[in-house]
Amino acid sequence: MDKQFVKEIADVNENFAQWYTDVVLKTELVDYGPVKGTMVIRPYGYAIWENIQKDLDVRFKENGAKNAYFPLLIPMSYFTKEAEHVEGFAPEVAVVTHAGGGKLEEPLAIRPTSETIIGTMYSKWIQSYRDLPVIMNQWCNVMRWEKTTRPFLRTSEFLWQEGHTVFATEEEAMENTMRMLEVYKTFAEETLAIPVICGRKTEKEKFAGAVATFGMEAMMLDGKSLQAGTSHYLGQNFSKSFDIKYLDKDGTLKYGYTTSWGVSTRLIGAVIMAHGDQRGLVLPPLVAPVQVVIVPVAAHKGGVNEKANEIEETLVKAGVRAETDYRDMSPGWKFNEWEMKGVPVRIEIGPRDIENGTAVVVRRDGLDKTFVKIDELGKAIPELLLTVQKDMLLRSRERRDKKIIEANSLDGILKGVEGQNFVKAGWCGCRECEDKVKEVAQATARVLCDEEGVPETCAVCGKPAKHKVIFARAY
């Protein structure tokens, strides 16, 4: 390993925040936009998003969703229709006041989320029980004016998908809420190789306007939690505010029950911070823009580039996203660069390898080298990519599970999160105790996990506990 090269990235253990910034910029995933708090998603980063989109979109459609597109601009008056919702989002909204050379009659918000405008359209479209359920999704940009921003994790504008549904009954709507949470969880584990913990959010942490929010939380390398997706049961809050009614079989008008659920480009941040290491990114094969890079060694010798190209063609035919690096640089330089870029598998091929009929195959996740017969690469590499994908999930889960501990005092919670752990603790359910944890330990209630059994007392106040909570510091 070329030390000079690697030292460009801050120490992953000592300065994780700087490590993150170094990695996202140097691997050209992202750059800062000219307007404060905005980001430019560069091709290498966007290709990860495209892989996420393709995969999730299939899962959504399998669960009955149809894609649509609703307007970016929402009349400000819409936000005020749902009291909690406006309180939650008004401070973050960007407002258009002028257009077409004049001042607008009513200021327009750039959508921070689309419940209000989609609810308005649903109210128009839905007449009868025959029109239900409605399950729509949109892939789009949203805007939330944030004070402190970091690429992918929190930016003024980001890309996401938002599903919005209407059901005739509470049961169906709740079933959809939990089903989509499960879709996200399966996706996170299968495709991103990130184990997640799902559960209900506290009142303080729930979505503005929801009856209940369910989130999935992923542990990053520094022990902090990242909320990687949310599914909201909205009850009749929005259907009453936006008049989403249907004529039921019994001839009476009833309000529908709605849900919404979303994940965003934040998932790219999760992938970076769940798997990376001192050398840079470590990308799960299923989302890696390049799954295999082929590096010719002693390429000036006859036949090397040709053989590399032949291997690339074999792999591409086998459905692998493979690329050959023909650039006029040393193999060592290329190894470092592609390691930093997190490409899951590297194949080295030189004159001696060709003579022996083998190629050197190096896994990014373990950096172990094996020799594989060139003739067998077309079969071996797709299998290896599956293995890497699985191993990455196993390893993440093992690492995470060691860092989930229990505590029964505020001091225990503080020590736990300082030690980069998720801390499970009893909680009485009152806002004061939740705020106290925030104040003393800079940790928040991530999700409830009552199904594991509720401890006897609240770790903060010592009164009887109503819930078991995971506390953690969070992004």
Add this chain to the structure above:
Amino acid sequence: MDKQFVKEIADVNENFAQWYTDVVLKTELVDYGPVKGTMVIRPYGYAIWENIQKDLDVRFKENGAKNAYFPLLIPMSYFTKEAEHVEGFAPEVAVVTHAGGGKLEEPLAIRPTSETIIGTMYSKWIQSYRDLPVIMNQWCNVMRWEKTTRPFLRTSEFLWQEGHTVFATEEEAMENTMRMLEVYKTFAEETLAIPVICGRKTEKEKFAGAVATFGMEAMMLDGKSLQAGTSHYLGQNFSKSFDIKYLDKDGTLKYGYTTSWGVSTRLIGAVIMAHGDQRGLVLPPLVAPVQVVIVPVAAHKGGVNEKANEIEETLVKAGVRAETDYRDMSPGWKFNEWEMKGVPVRIEIGPRDIENGTAVVVRRDGLDKTFVKIDELGKAIPELLLTVQKDMLLRSRERRDKKIIEANSLDGILKGVEGQNFVKAGWCGCRECEDKVKEVAQATARVLCDEEGVPETCAVCGKPAKHKVIFARAY
């Protein structure tokens, strides 16, 4: 044909504008958004856009493009850097003045197009000739505040793709401009079954800031032209305004040459108006959300729904987007509905058909019925869809070619466009004559077609002609 059903759509010959509005709304392609001039793209319309995206995206990537995402908000000051550009776009821009609860220091424009912000990033990223060419594309929303709007054709917000490139030389940039125009043309003909005429735009009609704009024009059923895509050669206009420089091999700093090219959700409008008829939409199989609808006849009889389902499964396995309509409505009602929705092929299956081992197959584009053996549907239907696709292009081309005429006087141009034709005529090249055609005939210069041979005199002023122009009324 159920007359009561069909009369809901205005007469396609007598009131084409109302026919269009009726069709887009009744087939649930689109709805009006709450903010004036905005549209909601409903699932049936969005599915067409998804098919367009998937197809075009492959073509772009084959031509070296990588997708990326640039911010929605652009500092107003960026627009003023390219003089023509600001003049062209300033009147249409929507402006954010407030965000996060306060007034912004500098107002921000919602992108009407992204040359300025992408140019700013390119200037940062491009250092050396080794960094060239840069070919990026983004799929996104843009905003242009228009006075008169119509769904898909002209709305405040629309979806599009915009490609932005930088090359070292004029030749390469011009090659890219023409290459992407050709990509659009091939796509329009192969996938949308719409024949297009490509050519250079006049100075009056070109993109604000371009050296030259090349457009593709499609003839709608009413003889009007729709600009379906544009490819701009920007020369060094933007590289000089945004300082896009590279260090060349010879050690000197040089400005790059840039291009940009785009198509939008307008293409959906083109599909509707190029192929529709009195019954509603006629969708080309390659973009149809549903390619085949199976309608059970006398479904209460045993085995009919089961057979319909079996056929659907066979077709889906053969890669066809097939659906069965099991709803409790009469077959005749369903036939009308799916005809209005433009589904390319309908299969009717009833007890007698099952007995005979055949199904009735009806083409939407011709409405001719044939009997096909049920066992052969899996092979016959994919072939039929290809035939429909080809026939639709042939028929569109034939129809269009009959409506391209020549004229050598202003009156000839007027009569020509009144007769719903494209009119080819000589033009001296001066703005006055171009404006005169607009004033007298409400027609504009669509593209130059000098390669066909320039007439001797200008049809307007009688002076020597410099160009041959296609004049038409346009959307």
